[in-house]
Amino acid sequence: MKPSNREVLISGASIAGPTLAWWLSRAGFTPTVVEQTPALRAGLGGHAVDLFGPAVDVAEQMGILPKVLAARTRTERVTLERPGRSPVEVDLGQLTAGISTRHVEIMRGELTSILYQATRDDVEYRFGDSIRTLDQDGDGVEVGFELGPPRRFSLVVGADGLHSGVRRLVFGEEARFRHYLGGYLGVFSLPNYLGLDGRMLAYSAPGKTAAMYPVRQTGQARALFLFRTAEELHYDHRDLDQQRRLLREAFAEQAWELPRLLSDLEHASDFYFDSISQIRMDSWSSGRATLVGDAGYCPGPAVGGGTALAVLGAYVLAGELRAAGGDPAKAFRRYETELAEVVGRFRTIGPTVMKTLIPATPLQVWLTTQVLRLVPRLPATLQRRLSSFQGRPARALQAITLRDYRPTA
Numbered sequence: 157m158k159p160s161n162r163e164v165l166i167s168g169a170s171i172a173g174p175t176l177a178w179w180l181s182r183a184g185f186t187p188t189v190v191e192q193t194p195a196l197r198a199g200l201g202g203h204a205v206d207l208f209g210p211a212v213d214v215a216e217q218m219g220i221l222p223k224v225l226a227a228r229t230r231t232e233r234v235t236l237e238r239p240g241r242s243p244v245e246v247d248l249g250q251l252t253a254g255i256s257t258r259h260v261e262i263m264r265g266e267l268t269s270i271l272y273q274a275t276r277d278d279v280e281y282r283f284g285d286s287i288r289t290l291d292q293d294g295d296g297v298e299v300g301f302e303l304g305p306p307r308r309f310s311l312v313v314g315a316d317g318l319h320s321g322v323r324r325l326v327f328g329e330e331a332r333f334r335h336y337l338g339g340y341l342g343v344f345s346l347p348n349y350l351g352l353d354g355r356m357l358a359y360s361a362p363g364k365t366a367a368m369y370p371v372r373q374t375g376q377a378r379a380l381f382l383f384r385t386a387e388e389l390h391y392d393h394r395d396l397d398q399q400r401r402l403l404r405e406a407f408a409e410q411a412w413e414l415p416r417l418l419s420d421l422e423h424a425s426d427f428y429f430d431s432i433s434q435i436r437m438d439s440w441s442s443g444r445a446t447l448v449g450d451a452g453y454c455p456g457p458a459v460g461g462g463t464a465l466a467v468l469g470a471y472v473l474a475g476e477l478r479a480a481g482g483d484p485a486k487a488f489r490r491y492e493t494e495l496a497e498v499v500g501r502f503r504t505i506g507p508t509v510m511k512t513l514i515p516a517t518p519l520q521v522w523l524t525t526q527v528l529r530l531v532p533r534l535p536a537t538l539q540r541r542l543s544s545f546q547g548r549p550a551r552a553l554q555a556i557t558l559r560d561y562r563p564t565a
């Protein structure tokens with residue numbers, strides 16, 4: 157049967173997928189979201205992510221901003237420890253003031269949960285399944301699922317993250333599009349054994365940074381590890397023991413809270429390890445299929461502002477589909493044109509942020525801490541100037557103006 161040109165299959169129910177589903181359902185489309193995890197990764201899951209400037213505006217237009225603000229992490233201060241030196245304490249608001257006047261930090265699982273609540277009455281969600289095959293023809297896409305029966309859709313959107321399955325099925329192997337930025341990250345949950353409240357602890361040494369912050373909704377804490385390696389590491393992506401070993405080797409020194417954190421790593425059930433990489437594609441649409449968020453243009457996990465970009469991408473894609481009456485050729489071309497400059501700007505953030513977030517040399521560690529030391533002592537205007545200088549690429553995000561795609565506009 158020929159699908160109506162309004163039936164859209166979205167793969168991935170994290171940030172980009174549900175945001176796209178929200179806007180599409182209000183524009184008269186019928187979105188279905190398929191998510192591989194058996195249940196929503198609510199509250200507990202993920203890591204702290206950021207919404208900046210225009211992405212906060214989109215959340216406001218969706219009417220979810222009060223919930224987003226209520227669920228924000230409330231991590232207000234960061235204490236940076238250095239080997240053999242006294243710690244430096246900074247107000248995080250002072251650091252982000254120059255990047256954006258509108259900034260919310262929230263756990264990814266909390267944001268996903270808010271987006272799901274806002275869409276579940278209008279959108280069909282299929283958890284615990286994923287797309288196995290995609291066959292496009294003139295008027296639709298025949299989709300084969302791992303578990304459910306095959307079904308035809310008018311359009312298919314991959315919102316399935318950095319390691320997107322839709323991208324692989326439509327464009328080929330990830331290696332063609334993934335660009336390594338020179339480091340790795342590891343993250344996991346652990347008991348908040350230091351009783352942290354509104355405060356992140358961080359440790360920095362040449363080529364590596366570790367941090368621990370509280371998750372007030374669960375009473376637990378998260379540990380985040382970032383380290384540099386010039387060459388990519390070769391490991392089995394399914395072998396978590398091997399990945400734990402790589403992390404332990406990178407942080408082998410007996411310093412700060414590292415030994416305790418790494419002993420908790422042994423018991424963590426949600427350990428995530430990955431390279432810090434970007435997805436760079438000249439075009440991320442083909443026929444009746446396109447990509448949104450990290451799947452199409454990941455700017456680098458933990459360093460690139462990918463959450464804000466996922467929200468903006470979903471907003472633009474839905475707006476262009478509405479404007480083109482569901483015509484993929486027209487809508488996808490305009491979606492890519494409208495977003496190209498924004499994607500380009502986000503791409504510059506990761507490499508710059510990595511310099512401050514994971515200082516490469518003792519001198520860079522020293523410089524970073526000097527800047528952090530200075531921030532609280534300056535008058536507010538100078539604080540903003542200094543932090544905006546530090547966050548120059550991110551500040552450019554504040555200047556992004558997107559078309560107003562609201563149905564009433």
Ligand SMILES: Cc1cc2nc3c(=O)[nH]c(=O)nc-3n(C[C@H](O)[C@H](O)[C@H](O)COP(=O)(O)OP(=O)(O)OC[C@H]3O[C@@H](n4cnc5c(N)ncnc54)[C@H](O)[C@@H]3O)c2cc1C
Pocket residue numbers: 167168169170171172173190191192193203204205206207264285286287315316317318319320321322341342343428430448449450451456457458459460461462463464466
């Ligand atoms: C450790 C870490 C720290 C980060 N810190 C920050 C930060 O501080 N600030 C920030 O802005 N961003 C941060 N990010 C990046 C941010 O999480 C992503 O940019 C953002 O979540 C992108 O949203 P997305 O919806 O495009 O993709 P994702 O959040 O990756 O979601 C993809 C979804 O698709 C699902 N999926 C995957 N494959 C399939 C399949 N085959 N079939 C069905 N479903 C599938 C996944 O289960 C997931 O639900 C961080 C990332 C990591 C890993």
